[in-house]
Amino acid sequence: MTDGRPGYRGHRPILVFAALAITLVAAACGGDFPQSSLRPQSDVAREIDSLFRGIFWWAMGVLVVVEGALVVAIIRFRERPGAEKPKPVHGNTALEIAWTLAPALILIFIGVPTMITLWRVDRPPPSSDIRVEVIGHQWWWEFNYPDLGVTTANELHVPVGKTVDLRLKSADVVHSFWFPRVAGKRDLVPGTENQLWFTPDSVGVYPGQCAEFCGTSHALMGMLLFVDTPEEFERWAAREASPQESGAEPRPSDDPSVLAGREVFFGAGGCISCHAIRGTPAAGILGPDLTHVGSRSTIAAGVLDNTPDNLVRWINEPHDVKPGNLMLDMGLSDEQARQVSAYLLSLE
Amino acid sequence: MERTSTGVPNEKMLMWTFIGSECMLFASLIATFLVYRDQSIVGPYEEELLNIPFITVTTFVLLMSSLMMVLALSAVQRGDPRGSRLFLLLTAILGLIFLGGQFYEFNHFVHEGLGLSRNLFAGTFYLTTGFHGAHVAVGVIWLLTLWTLALRGRLGPEKAVTVEVAGLYWHFVDVVWIVLFTVIYLMSGATGA
Amino acid sequence: MTTGGTYAGGIWSWITTVDHKRIGILYFVSSLVFFLVGGIEAMFIRLQLATPENTVLSAQAYNQLFTMHGVTMLLFAVMPMSAAFFNFIVPLQIGARDVAFPRLNAFSYWLFLFGALFLNSSFFLGGAPDVGWFAYANLTSSQFSPGHGVDFYILGLALAGAGSIVAALNFIVTIINLRAPGMTFMRLPLFTWMTFVVSFLIILAFPPFTISTVFLLFDRMFGTLFFEPAGGGDPRLWQHLFWIFGHPEVYILILPAFGIISDVIPTFSRKPLFGYPVVVYSGVLIAFLGFGVWAHHMFAVGLGPVATSAFSGLTMLIAIPTGVKIFNWIATMWGGALRFRSAMLFSIGLVAMFVIGGLSGVMHSSAPADLQQTDTYFVVAHFHYVLFGGSILGLFAGVYYWFPKVTGRFLNERLGAVHFWLMFLGLNLTFFPMHFAGLHGQPRRTFTYPAGLGFEGFNMVSTVGAVVTFLAVLVFLVNLVRSLRTAPTAEANPWEASTLEWSISSPPPPHNFDHTPEVTSRDPLWHDGIAPPPPGEEEFHMPNPSFWPLVVAGGLLLVMAGALVGLPLVLLGVAVTLVGIYGWSFEPIH
Incomplete structure (x- = not known):
């Protein structure tokens, strides 16, 4: 039972899509995108960006032509009651050659800049400053x-x-x-x-x-x-x-918790089996070098801001912060963790 | 025989298509073997191990088995039960001799210290020739099955297509070996025994 | 056992069936179930990503779900649903009574089903694979993936992959050898043509994947060094072998949909396909080029500028035959008398959506631009426009189109339109914002993303879109169930289509054709293109049902399970397989 709907009504959904799309595009172009590939800040990134923009506009041109043709076909050629059966056209060689050559031509306008950029970007560096x-x-x-x-x-x-x-x-x-x-x-x-x-x-x-x-x-x-x-x-x-401490002597510090943290770091915490602090006996190689960790703005590979609280959390719950990672939960008390965090933050 | 659009029996068409697919299988193995040639970090290395004269003999044996296969098919086609039995059995036996040679070679290599996980040569060599050996083994089982049919007198000329398809497979496995023999042995830089 | 006959009932008749139509239905039902499974996995993914730093899923769970979503949708939903149509429709379109090897056909189905169930059982047996469907070495080594997830991946896909190869061999022989008299290659319906092309892609693309998984299995179980950098192995070898399979796989997924709409659009435009030979050749050319472009998935690997230029240029070439197809579909509609049945809506939807996916594809083909796009949500947007906007919409077009032929019943057209528009809205809402998210720097395969990078809005819209898409699928399910409860009323050719499958009753009798038709034209039902049958009854034999295919597939399943459990089970599996093969070989066929 085809409850065949005589006279298909409604291109309204298409209009709704168009409105939605425009809103989305507007939202997508404004705004702050600190990790965006469309905000290049180097020679290489600018080259890639301008290549992409060129291709983008070619693509938009093709998109408008093809979707436009499709929409025209949908509107103009829907079946009307009483109309004759359409002519059985089987093809048109000239047309088919034309729309084989057209994309080929456009590809030249995409391919040539691609190759030029490729050989400029994918080569040894012009200098190694x-x-x-x-x-x-x-x-x-x-x-x-x-x-x-x-x-x-x-x-x-x-x-x-x-x-x-x-x-x-x-x-x-x-x-x-x-x-x-x-x-x-x-x-x-x-x-x-x-x-x-x-x-x-x-x-x-x-x-x-x-x-x-x-x-x-x-x-x-x-x-x-x-x-x-x-x-x-x-x-x-x-x-x-510069190394952190000269010789084996700890750096004088006013803060007793920094000194206590140093004790834990080198002792009960076991931190030195994986981490290095240049100038001290800590020379582990499995984890990040912590010589100047206090001067970094983030910890755990950009996951947390480098604050005392976050350091404590990272030391005590490394697998909550970063599931599966190799850092061991050494079972430090909250106080010990706090001391270690104070010590690490002192390493500027 | 059922009518087919091309006149080629379905079974034969299936085997040809399957052989096309198998080509990609062995091409992947051979490509890997070539990519990893001379990339082993520890020995024993291929040029110390490969015994070209020995493998030349087993290669010859395998080639002769293809000849036996041709004779077997021709015997089945002309309805010669004695020839069918004889040549099918000979094909299978020559295939078994080849497999025996491969078994001896693997065994010898392991004794020389080339365990499966020893180096890249071990992995690529054992898997590439092992895949081929498995194909030979399947072929031998198939041939022996046909042979038992022949013994019971159930392999007349009406079964010629079945034997022909088995033969196609067998010849393909042989041709693959010629390629492997060239790539793995002749191109190895091994000097001989 | 000569002419006529009807189907036996009961579950045993389905288990032992070798009838291509029943196997097609089995494929369809199974793939629909896996489509729902993959869809539910997608819903979880979208829920997790709705907001930044969300905790609906753990990292481990998310990684399993995105891996299984990919594997399930590609290999257990889209491919087998295409296979469902290959099975049911191709023999009817070429005027055959079955496929060339009916029992092999049943065997393919069981291999697919067992492979899919085996791989999915890993969810309950220690964890599904969590390394992506592409399973890049050396993350998959026993050192970095010590659980059994990767083993399930290897073994499950070995079964399903073998099933695909066997099915493809069968369809190649069927299409070459079982065409009715007069059904020349240049009279084949486009769907059959694309089945033919896809079958070649399958038999040539799957073996490299099989070999790479064998290498991986040996690395994991026996300590070989194929992908082990410490032993001189190179993880990039996996990437090459995988994409030599993986890129043709994309065409394996999309070409059947192209074939479907190339049959549907002429039917509902009431006009023959425009430029039939060009549509055929462009499909062949797409497949051929598909083998030469695998490394465009690897531009970031650092192949050097020479190889990168070559793969970049070859990839661009694919746009030409693809563009030609699109123009020919539009030209078919041009000057026609379009009837907007559901099947036609989905077909037009495919054309509209595939253009978008194709154009973003051209953007990736430019290697330097791709260095910014690869592994971001821009790529996720691209291939969902191709695979959802393309393959899935195309397959739904096929479902609405052939449902009356398969069941004798109609799907409701009003619900069909609701289904289409909801799905069209949903997929655009889900995937269009991903273009922006990707270009603005959101990488894919991440279980979370931080606030402040500007990804929040895009992801929320995507999640809303996913919900809409899910509703669309529910509408389809309602439609399906309702229709199956109506009375069968479909006549032989309800859509006034031109191809041979519409010349016989809906549903077709077990033997399909009382008389093997003799075809004299490309659109036989529009041009009196079937010669009148000779007088008298035609003699033919239908194959007997057989349970041996199931036994052999079951034996192979035991071998795979044994690889995880222990040698005795492997040996049992080998024994069952051998018994099955001999039982099969010596079973009387008719």
């Missing part, structure tokens, strides 16, 4: 600056206007390095070394994160890019390169 070795871990980032003697984690500092030459490796599984504001993705593959470069052109702090599924807490493998002024960067690098 700042060299950084990036090592992906489940689920944090290790950054080594071989020329500066700096090892840090999750927060990458680079000076504005200098070409950054990144060598990408993995300590465990495949990860992907992605700061959308300055470059496209590049995978970190265990057993091989990959390369990525960009020249940031605006001072600022830009978020990024792992972009290849890498296990349970893949979503919590964030990082921050600090594009500093040259002076800021020099200051940062000098501080990061």
Whole structure:
């Protein structure tokens, strides 16, 4: 029983969609998107962005033509009562050749800029002003600056206007390095070394994160890019390169909880089996280097702001904060955790 | 025989199509073998192990089994029960000899320290030749089944297509071995015994 | 056992059936169940992502669900639903009484069903796989995935994959060899053509996947080093082998839908398909190119500029045959007399939605642009426009179109329209915002996202859209159940269609055709294209039912289960399989 609806009424749903779409597009273009690939802040990202925008408008042109033709066909050629049976047209060679060539032509306008950009972006860096070795871990980032003697984690500092030459490796599984504001993705593959470069052109702090599924807490493998002024960067690098304590002597500190925290860190906490603080006996390599952890703005790979409360939470409940991660819950008392957090925050 | 649009029996068409699919299977194995050639970190390495003269003999045996298969099919087609029985059995026996050679070779390699998980050569070699060996084994079982049918006089000319399809499979497995022999042995840089 | 006959009743008759129509129905019902399972998984995913830092699901649960959503929808819902139509419709369209190998056909179905059930049982046996449907090495190694989830993935997909290959072999032989007299290749209905093309894709694309899972299995169980960096193995090998399968798989999913609407649009435009040869050749060309573009899934891996350029350029070429198809569909409607039945609505929906997915596809084909897009929600938007807007809408077009042929009953057209518009709204609400979320930097496969990056609004709209989509599916289910309770009233050709399946009663008799038709035209029912049958009864034999396919598939299931349980079960499985094969081989066919 086809309750065949004579005279199909209503293109109204289409109008509703159009209205919805326009609202959505308006909402999507405004607003603050700190991790957006459409807000490029480096030479490489700008090249990719302008390539994308070119392709985007070609695509919009095709979209309007094709969907337009479809809508016209729907409206003009619906069956009308009493009309004759349509002419059985089987094809039209000229037309078919035309609409084979048209997309081919458009593809030339997409393909040529693609190749030009590709060979500009996917090549060895034009210079290596700042060299950084990036090592992906489940689920944090290790950054080594071989020329500066700096090892840090999750927060990458680079000076504005200098070409950054990144060598990408993995300590465990495949990860992907992605700061959308300055470059496209590049995978970190265990057993091989990959390369990525960009020249940031605006001072600022830009978020990024792992972009290849890498296990349970893949979503919590964030990082921050600090594009500093040259002076800021020099200051940062000098501080990061310095060891925390000279010799085996603890640094004098007014705060007794810092000293107590140091005791726990080196003793009952067992922290030193995985973490290093350069200049001290702590030389673990499984976890992030904590030499200057107090000066970082986030902890746990961009998951938490670096505050005393968050540090305590991270120390006491590492698997609530980041499921499946390797950090052990050492069973410290709240007081001990508080002391360790005070100690860590003192490591500026 | 049922009518088919092409005149080619369905069983034969199925085997040809299946062989197409199998080509991709072995192509994946061979590609992996080539990609991982000389990538082993620890020995024993392929050039120390592979015994080309020995494998040349078993390769010859397998090639002769293809000849026996041709004779078997021809015997079935012309309704010669004695020839059918003889050549089917000979094909299967030559296949078994080849498998015996492979068993000896694997055994020898393991004794030389090439366990399955020893290095990349071990994994790619055992899996590639092992997959082929499994195909030979299936072929031998198939041939022996046909042979028992022949013994009971149930493999007359009306079953020629069945034997032909088995033959197609058998020849394909042989051809694959020629490729493996070339890629794994002749191109290995091994100097001989 | 010569002519006529009716179906035996009872569950045993379904278990032992070798009838292509009944197997088609089994495929349809099973795939519908898995479509619902995959849909419920999607609903959980969208609930979790509705707001930032949400805690509906744990990280572990989310990772299992997004993995199983992908696997289920691709391999247990869309592919078998296509197979349902291959089974039911293709023999009817070519004028055959069954497929070339009826028992092999039943065997394919049981392999698919057992594989799907086996893989899904992992939810209750220690956890489903949680490594993504693409299961990139070396996350899948026993070191990083110590549970059995990955083993279930390997073994379950081995069963289902074998089922797909066997079915595809069967359909290739069927289409080559069982065409009725006069049914030349250039008279085949487009759906049959696309079935033919897809079958070739399946037999050529699945073996590399089989091999890569065998490597993985050996790495996990016997310590081989295929994907083990410490031993010189390279995880990228998995990516290559996987995508040599994975990209053709995309065409395996979409081409059947293209075939369906290439039959539906002419029917409801009352006009033959515009440029039939070009539509056929473009389908073949898409499939052919589909084997040469796998590494466009790997632009971020760092292949070097030469390989990247090649794969980028080849990928762009696919836009040409795809565009041609779209233009030919629109040209078919142009100058026609369009009847907006539900099947037609879904077909037009496919054209409208696939254009969007196709254009975002062109954006990814540009390798530098893809470096920003890959692994973000932009890609999720893209392939859902292709697979939901394309495959699923196309399959629903097929359901509304062929339902009267299969059951003799009609689905309600009013509910069908409600179903279509709700689904159209729902899918656009769900997937359109993902374009923005992705471009603005939201990566995919994340169980949570922080507030403050601007993703909140997009994700909330997506979740609302998912609810609307779910309602649309419920409307369909209501429609289905209601229709099955009406009386069968469908005549042979209710849509005034042109192809051979509409020349016989609805539902067709077990033997399909009293007389093998002799075809003299591409649209036989529009042009008196069937020669008058010769006088007298035609002699033919229908195959007997058989339980051996089930025994062999069951034996293989035992082997797979044994791989997790222990050697005795493996040996038992091998024994059952062998007994099954010999029983099968020596069973009288007629």
